[in-house]
Amino acid sequence: AQSVAQPEDQVNVAEGNPLTVKCTYSVSGNPYLFWYVQYPNRGLQFLLKYITGDNLVKGSYGFEAEFNKSQTSFHLKKPSALVSDSALYFCAVRRTWGNAGKSTFGDGTTLTVKP
Amino acid sequence: NAGVTQTPKFQVLKTGQSMTLQCAQDMNHNSMYWYRQDPGMGLRLIYYSASEGTTDKGEVPNGYNVSRLNKREFSLRLESAAPSQTSVYFCASSEGGGGANVLTFGAGSRLTVL
Numbered sequence: 725a726q727s728v729a730q731p732e733d734q735v736n737v738a739e740g741n742p743l744t745v746k747c748t749y750s751v752s753g754n755p756y757l758f759w760y761v762q763y764p765n766r767g768l769q770f771l772l773k774y775i776t777g778d779n780l781v782k783g784s785y786g787f788e789a790e791f792n793k794s795q796t797s798f799h800l801k802k803p804s805a806l807v808s809d810s811a812l813y814f815c816a817v818r819r820t821w822g823n824a825g826k827s828t829f830g831d832g833t834t835l836t837v838k839p
Numbered sequence: 840n841a842g843v844t845q846t847p848k849f850q851v852l853k854t855g856q857s858m859t860l861q862c863a864q865d866m867n868h869n870s871m872y873w874y875r876q877d878p879g880m881g882l883r884l885i886y887y888s889a890s891e892g893t894t895d896k897g898e899v900p901n902g903y904n905v906s907r908l909n910k911r912e913f914s915l916r917l918e919s920a921a922p923s924q925t926s927v928y929f930c931a932s933s934e935g936g937g938g939a940n941v942l943t944f945g946a947g948s949r950l951t952v953l
Contacts, residue, residue, distance in 0.1 A: 767944030
């Protein structure tokens with residue numbers, strides 16, 4: 725079985741400060757890891773993914789994520805938050821073998837960036 | 840380029856009524872999915888279709904049926920709606936069923952069952 729935990733329901737940061745949204749995962753073997761963002765009344769949009777190689781992955785809108793195999797984590801980061809980053813963020817995992825199509829999502833973290 | 844289109848956007852049903860959610864994608868993707876989103880529970884996979892002509896159950900398939908009508912279209916049917924099926928439903932598609940393929944989501948269909 726595979727699972728994702730996003731330990732914080734809510735993250736609040738001030739505009740201009742760095743932000744981190746946490747994600748840990750459990751999967752058999754090696755993982756593919758994803759971050760998606762959902763703005764109000766919209767579908768999810770892809771931000772970035774980890775496949776293999778460099779542990780620091782860069783994605784859209786200045787976001788990046790760091791893969792840590794020993795801690796089974798894939799935290800989303802941004803050096804300087806914008807009010808427009810306020811949204812619901814989902815981490816997802818898929819194992820690299822078998823189980824075609826079955827991505828498992830975390831419960832989501834609401835990010836609020838205050839001016 | 841519309842991406843993934845879902846209809847209807849909103850629907851209110853009475854317990855026991857049936858309805859079909861429609862989904863179409865124009866990206867020539869092979870795989871399509873139906874998820875439901877409930878507060879505090881993330882997204883849960885209902886059914887998916889790895890390729891045209893195949894469908895498989897996800898985490899929460901009970902009370903639902905699907906049809907992969909052709910490569911573009913994947914519909915979700917509630918035969919006898921229950922209040923527990925009140926949710927926001929998302930259709931998604933990807934180039935392939937496995938690997939590091941990225942999901943492209945529709946805007947969602949909000950369903951209320953009274």
